[in-house]
Amino acid sequence: MQVMWISRNVNFIGLLFANTILGVAMPMLLILGGLTGLMLAPTEGLVTLPASVQTLAGLLAAAPCSLFMGRYGRRIGFAAGGCVAITGALLATYALIADSFVLLCAAHFVLGAALASFQYFRFAAAEVVSTEWQPVAISLMLTSGLVAAIAGPEIFIMAKDALAPIPLAGAYAALAAVLLFGITPLAAVRIPRTEDPSPKLNITRFSALSELRRGPVRRAVGIAAVSQGVMIFLMIPTPLAMIGCGFVEATAGDVIRWHVVAMFAPSFFTGFLIKRFGAEQIAIAGLVMVLAAALAAAAGLSAAHFYGSLILLGVGWNFGFIGATSLLASAVTAGEKAAIQGVNDTIIALVSTVCAFAAGLVVTGYGWAVLAFVTMAVLLITFVILAMGRKQARLEQI
Template identity: 65%
Template structure:
């Protein structure tokens, strides 16, 4: 089933391979941001600044990358993203050799922009296949995250001491090499040319954003933001909450590992479920799973509660996020893609950033149970709105 689909779509295969290779940078950067920051920061309070700037860069770069792809094509946009990754990785090496915290922050700004660019592989995938196969194409594209979850950390372990005696510099150098390798399958693809006409003025672009008021588009953007935001809201403070409950770092890390597996493993069949039953029912199941995840998190502080909650959180995110991406791909014309997709990913990045900061404040001030209760309340409201809007769209 999968092999026949991929074999009939050579361009899709190229995108899938490129995304798998380039996406392996993400888990490496989760590890590197904190460790390198701790090494070079003038105070421990600033140790997480490179990782925070990386997230900020993703927020700022999402829309410009989409507009670039709309004007110059997907391939030009992805090549630019790879260029940002290579520059960022080399700056990381230089920062560690010179002991410059400023250079390290600059490195993660460039790397954050690259990660934002790679998010558009899911939309590019939908454009290489017929409309009926779009959910499958989007879903299978996200399976690359499952591979990255295992390849990225292993690459970090192998490469981190390659440039000894400077610790971690080898991992940044490996990121640069990995990015260049990711260009090879991308070079073999023949992606559709951009369909946008003459460049729009700022006023015309602003007027074009009125497409976001359309109910199907508004529903897709809202669903994607809720799915991603709640996932970040519960995932980010999980290790801190578990350690506070007396669990070891190894157990907390294992919970996150299975959460990541749950996020991406369902992608092997989510697209086929959407193709069989429709996007709205699958998206609604995703929201229901997120609700059950919040209830499980609120119900106890044993390892079983944490494992169960985070696995359900991952599956719920998968159904909701793939559902939202499919809905958006089906709701806009070729001329609207660049602007709407850029706005969509900017909204998602903004909500994710706000949820990450809010989660940190709530877990520090009120604890895990209150955090879970807040997520449950937000999800109940979001699900009620989704059901109401879905009936209108239907």
């Protein structure tokens, strides 16, 4: 019994270290995508293309990554994702040396596909602990985002001129080294294969869509998608709105920094709250906080309004996303998880992509207040749908 306890904790610690190091890639690429696009894009309209193809690759790769892990195991899946990401980082380094925008876009496509595999660390965390500790494991796994948000920009600053006179190439090379270091903790990880007595042992990606008819699965996917989508919808245009209101870039950046802290810092205790009150209750509480964030955004345009709104948005996302992840982890069997988790992350990526694109159109065309009111409308519709789903579930039990 003691040996099993030690083994499971070694597995969790190995996953946590790997996820923390590999997670540094995302904030670095958020910085590099725009800057390198500005350097190499032939026209201003293509500046954001590297970041866009990276997002598209994540959308396309989400389900295949999950199915790959379902067949070959989490450890091989994460290691393969890390190796693909290293390839993408080296390709991006060469793209800057060769002054090739096409190669840069190809590199970000490869990187986006690789990063999709890292999203499954939160599910892997739930698989190496006992059922009662799954919410805590998922929550603690997401604390890595806080470390990555701090370490990523620092590594970028230190490495960006390492291959001078070619600007920024050193940052991509440093990223490749970080990714190589990040896959090493996986050597200590042993995630046991779970035998599933269910007749649905190996459902396909397409049959998994039918599983959305199940109440717990549908609610988990819906809450996660709304939490992620609305967070992106409000977060992405915040710097643009603040600069439009006369704030300096440093203030806008500070608001985003505290938003990121609010997204990941609560992860130290969110899992324990889920153990105490339940996953769905915490997830809905998160949506309520996001609604409060939208109300704060609509209430005014002062620095206090922006800070308050984005901090509430971060905490609300944390509760909603972790709660929904825990709800999904407990709602699927071992044979279903590869396909259903793939569908879940594909839907989240699709909603995020649409919200990122729509946010720019709304804030530039109609203003920050309208953006906030649209957010409130989406959340109110979500609450109505959740209430109707609960009512239907009660009627079916009678």
